[in-house]
Amino acid sequence: MADNPQIPGRNRPLSPHLTIWRWQVTMLASIMHRATGMALSAGAVVLAWWLVSISNGPEGYDSFMAYAAMPLGLVVLFGFTWSFAFHFCNGMRHLAWDLGYGFDKHTAGKTGFLVFALAFLIAIAAFAFVWSGHAGYLQ
Amino acid sequence: MPDICNEELSAMKSAETPLHKVQGMGASHSGTGHFRRERMTAVALIPLSLWFAYSILGLAGTNEVIMVQYLAHPWNALLMAAFAATSVYHMSLGLQVVIDDYVHAAGTKIALMLLVRFVTIAIISTCLFALIRIASV
Numbered sequence: 001m002a003d004n005p006q007i008p009g010r011n012r013p014l015s016p017h018l019t020i021w022r023w024q025v026t027m028l029a030s031i032m033h034r035a036t037g038m039a040l041s042a043g044a045v046v047l048a049w050w051l052v053s054i055s056n057g058p059e060g061y062d063s064f065m066a067y068a069a070m071p072l073g074l075v076v077l078f079g080f081t082w083s084f085a086f087h088f089c090n091g092m093r094h095l096a097w098d099l100g101y102g103f104d105k106h107t108a109g110k111t112g113f114l115v116f117a118l119a120f121l122i123a124i125a126a127f128a129f130v131w132s133g134h135a136g137y138l139q
Numbered sequence: 140m141p142d143i144c145n146e147e148l149s150a151m152k153s154a155e156t157p158l159h160k161v162q163g164m165g166a167s168h169s170g171t172g173h174f175r176r177e178r179m180t181a182v183a184l185i186p187l188s189l190w191f192a193y194s195i196l197g198l199a200g201t202n203e204v205i206m207v208q209y210l211a212h213p214w215n216a217l218l219m220a221a222f223a224a225t226s227v228y229h230m231s232l233g234l235q236v237v238i239d240d241y242v243h244a245a246g247t248k249i250a251l252m253l254l255v256r257f258v259t260i261a262i263i264s265t266c267l268f269a270l271i272r273i274a275s276v
Contacts, residue, residue, distance in 0.1 A: 037233045044227050048262050051219075051269035054206050055276075061203035088188055091181055098178060126192075130199045138197030139205045 025112035032116075033090045036083035043080045081126050086119035173232060180229040187222040194219070211274045223266035231259035 021027065053064035067073050093111050096102050102111055129135055194215070198206050209215055234255045242248045 034233075034237065037230070038237065040226075041230050041234060044223075044230055044262050047223060047226075048265040048269070051210075051223075051266050051273070054203060054210065055269040055272035058203045061206070084188070084192075088185075092185070095178065095181060126196065129196060133200075135196045135199035136201045136205075138194070138209055139201045 024109070025116070026108050029090055029093075029112040029115055032086060033094070036087040036090075039079060039083045040087060043083065046076075046080070078123060078127060082119055082123040085122035085126075086115065089115045089118045089122075173235070177229065177232045177236075180225050180232065183225050184222075184229060187218065187225060190218050191222045207273055207276055210270065211276065213274075216270050216274050220267055220270055223270075224263050227259055227262045227266070231255050 050064060053060045068077060093102070093115055096111075097108075102108060194209070198209060210219060235252065238248060238251045238255065242251055
């Protein structure tokens with residue numbers, strides 16, 4: 001770990017890293033932004049799979065739904081939904097920072113909590129919406 | 140020299156600065172191009188993601204016939220194509236940063252970057268081909 005990545009074999013002191021700091025919501029949000037982004041990369045593959053299954057006709061779509069409706073499939077779909085909601089909300093937080101808003105310590109902490117709460121709220125609301133029979137309004 | 144710069148700034152055809160055009164590289168060999176593309180795709184993805192969520196919830200629990208009907212509509216096909224292409228491009232920009240941050244061996248880095256770009260093109264073209272097939276049924 002202490003190896004300098006640019007010059008192999010040369011040991012130099014590293015600045016304090018993850019294991020040193022007390023956990024803050026801001027750092028957790030930052031880590032989760034990257035983690036959800038990576039999870040959504042798998043989601044992109046599932047999006048392609050979903051579109052291909054629809055293009056393959058009723059049997060093709062049934063085979064996709066057989067996986068999606070499995071308990072594991074539902075857990076994964078909930079994970080994607082939460083990740084999507086989180087990455088969307090926290091992404092707006094990042095764009096606000098880029099414009100120069102909300103970057104002071106207390107605001108960043110508050111919006112960090114807000115983003116986690118919103119992501120759970122949105123994901124649970126989406127699943128409740130489907131399970132209570134309100135979805136499918138486009139038919 | 141400053142006159143040339145001002146002239147070019149006033150007739151700026153892109154967000155690229157004249158200085159960046161001259162240098163063509165920074166420590167990353169690409170200047171702020173990556174940063175800007177990441178933000179541009181993020182902004183585009185705000186309305187596209189809202190439309191995607193609206194569509195997914197509206198299609199959930201229906202069947203293949205309804206989905207083909209919806210996705211074969213030109214506007215919906217176009218929006219789904221835009222969402223897939225923009226989000227997957229945004230994905231490739233994000234994954235590149237992850238590789239930049241954690242992979243330092245030059246060979247592994249190049250191999251992973253190539254992999255990310257190939258996978259990006261594969262996902263986007265698969266989505267577009269599926270949408271064309273759906274629309275032409």
